[in-house]
Amino acid sequence: MIAVATLACLFSFAGQGGPVGVEALISSGDYEAAISTLEKTLQRGEKGRMHEEAALTLAECYLSMGLFTRAGEALELLAPRASESSRRRYVLAEVLASRGKTAEAEKLLASLSEEEDFPGATFRLSVLSFERGDYKKAEGLLAALAGSGGLDYYGEIYRARALLALDRASEASAALASLGKNHGTPEVRYLAGRAFLLLRKPGLAAEQFRLALAANSDYLEAAFSLARCLGQEGDKAGAAAAMREFKELQQAEKARTRKANLLSQRCRREPGDAIAWLDAGEFYLSTGDTGQAVSHSWQALVLDRGSVRGRLLLARALRNAGAYAQSALHYRKVITQSPDNQSAVSELRELIRKHARK
């Protein structure tokens, strides 16, 4: 679920500038065309504002594709300046974070969060704080965002998680209750259950966990928590049955983790092998990790632009991520490349039928 938040972030930053026409390409999700245009601009070798803008937009495109190494390389095309723009600092922060330079990334994001024109920086800063266990800081940042009305669904989810980690279950419960009115997602149900569990209300917690599982029967954490709270309620039979279901999910999860580890290591071992990225990307798509599926398919396409398999994977990953317009674009590209690809045709048709207005 957290990966979805990252994905939402990735989709939201490209296209803030660049040479004429590039913005439209980026808006449509056609990053490859945008990159092609930007690279031509850069190849002209003219220094100045156009060059700077092209390099920065190129970095933003790669960032949107989840290609952090290339984003970093694009940043290096920029001339060093005493005063960096907020866009440049944001991309750099993301690149640094992807390299594990989290302290440096947080420093940049902290400076950005103080600037009114970059509210997304505060959210990213809170996520990084959360990921290194500083729940207090994460919650403080998110509470401030909430106070200014700048907290979206993912922000609320992070805030609830931070509050739970801080043992402030009542506040988490209140935050989730307001969120739940509009978003009765499995994750909201699950977190609400955890809050009730911490508040020693196992009956109410069990109800929430059941709702989460009803919507997503593979929800490992909800299955575990349901077993725990049934046990606390004294329902031994129910707890045992729930624990059996949890164990089954757990075994499947272990197998998934092992396979993901192997596929991921293959990509790192053979970074120039598009097939390795495709295999991993398809696996991630099958497990619901759309963020990884998107970035892996882009990586494969960067290595092999003509890969129909890569393009189809990207279209599907974008569809599953809710980026329907971009997904449709890539389905069309698949069909252009391979008119007989019936999967692409039928999936595009279904996509249009379901999401034409979205």
Added chain:
Amino acid sequence: MPGSNLSILISGRCLAAVVLCGFLAACSRQEPAAGPEGVHFVDVAIGRGLNRSLVSGGPEKLVIVENIGTGVGVLDVDSDGRLDLFFSNAGTLTDGRVLPGPGVALFRQDSAGIFQDLTSHLGIEFNGWGTGVAVGDYDNDGDPDIFLSCWGPDRLWENRQGKFFEVSAGAGVDHPGLSTSAVFLDYDLDGKLDLYVACYVELDLADLPNSGEPCIEGAARVACGPDFYEPAADRLYHNEGGGHFRLVSDEAGLDAAPGGYGLGVAVDDFNRDGRPDIYVANDTTENFLWMNIAGKGFVNEALSAGASLGPEGQGQAGMGVAIGDVDGDCRADIFVTNYSQEQNALYRCVGGTEFRDASAGSGFGRESFISLGWSTFFADLDNDSDDDLFIANGHVHPGAAELNSALSYLQPCLFYLNDGKGDFRLAPSSVGPGAVEARAHRGAAQGDIDGDGDIDIIVTVQDGRPVFLENQSRGEAHSLLVELSGTESNREGIGAMLVGVVGERKILRRVGRGGGYLSARDVRAHFGLGESTRLDSLEINWPSGKRSILKELAAGMIYRIRESDGAVEAATRLVERN
């Protein structure tokens, strides 16, 4: 010697339930005894002769076995009343081959507190790949024997009046594989110590995972984690007597749980049925809580007990384990050290065998997120009658900072002080020179090594010399030590539950050497008494079911208590603190 020792001997286990109820009722939330404000530890290893280099693979640590590290055992090998030290040691890997290391080391402490390396002189020679150390008098002859977990066949040295003889094969414990922590316990209460050995992964250098290549994290090459390997099954040996052990893992029910990447092992009687249960910290998978079924076998109840996984059901990278009474309610709580970017886990016992994950609400959890913990134990570090906590930290990857700039390979140990009510605070950095120095710590064991009545700590370090953290805390707090001499029970009284009363406070101690990580602590029970100059009473619940009660034990002494009549067999004065 105490002024008046009243000894009462009660046979049979039938009173256990009644006693337990009264005991628990009297145990909840008593006021803490006054104690000093802090603790002060100084690393005195060099001055005391502890200069042996500890090795665990090469500097890059690119194969999982190199990350495990080494352990230490605290024991009195020659019954001279001074604690000696046994260190495991490993080898190195070069081009897929194992090269011998500097070898295990047995240091005997002389009357001046200096440790002499008498390893081969005392009959021990081994320069293979050792990991964990277990100590126990398995042949009940009055001196402690040494078990060494290995990558390769495990080793057992029998102590015959201070000289050691390797008996691994004859004893039937020379099982190959990659074993880690081990502990002696008498699970069937037949008076003979059995042996539990945690095992890690199935490791074959000729068939390494990931196509034989190290894994890549960020830009760094690192050892592939346990998920890349098949887990190895833990082993339980039954002591058949006559120097022989029998592998009983399957018949005891251990095969009911899949292998779990075992690293840390501790023993306690969680359900107070008089029989020892076993807790195993497993790396990345659920931990085990092996509940003893009438001494005939074990059932893993960790999941149903709520002491197995993280708060969201996630497997955590369990390394070391400590068992203690965190909140003074006389129930055994479980603390498990985990990986960096995971909280250490505190499972608080809320009654029976039900535990609640209290990691989030405790300082232990929140502050541990960045550090990677290994050995850990509860002990009364400041002699104020409650359980404090020690954690040895250090990352597995020498290039940890390349993975995440918030991480570091070398990390300081942590000392948490209990306010007596279960609220812990991190001891300030003024805890002492050398004590908070960042290193790649691994094993650690506690004991009153200098015999002055407070808890000292020995810590092993990756590719460095050991650390001897001598407790030099000042203050007027008193203490005493209790050593058991079993007759019907095993000779060392391992498994006995001791309840000391000082004023209104009850202090719970379980006799044993397990817990922590790869290490074996001093078997003697330590009682911090705060300002009191005596322990008002001491109740000993022997593994045999006998119960002894002693009254008014003066501080500043080491008491050896005999099981047969519950009397003080010997009392020795503690060394004056400097």
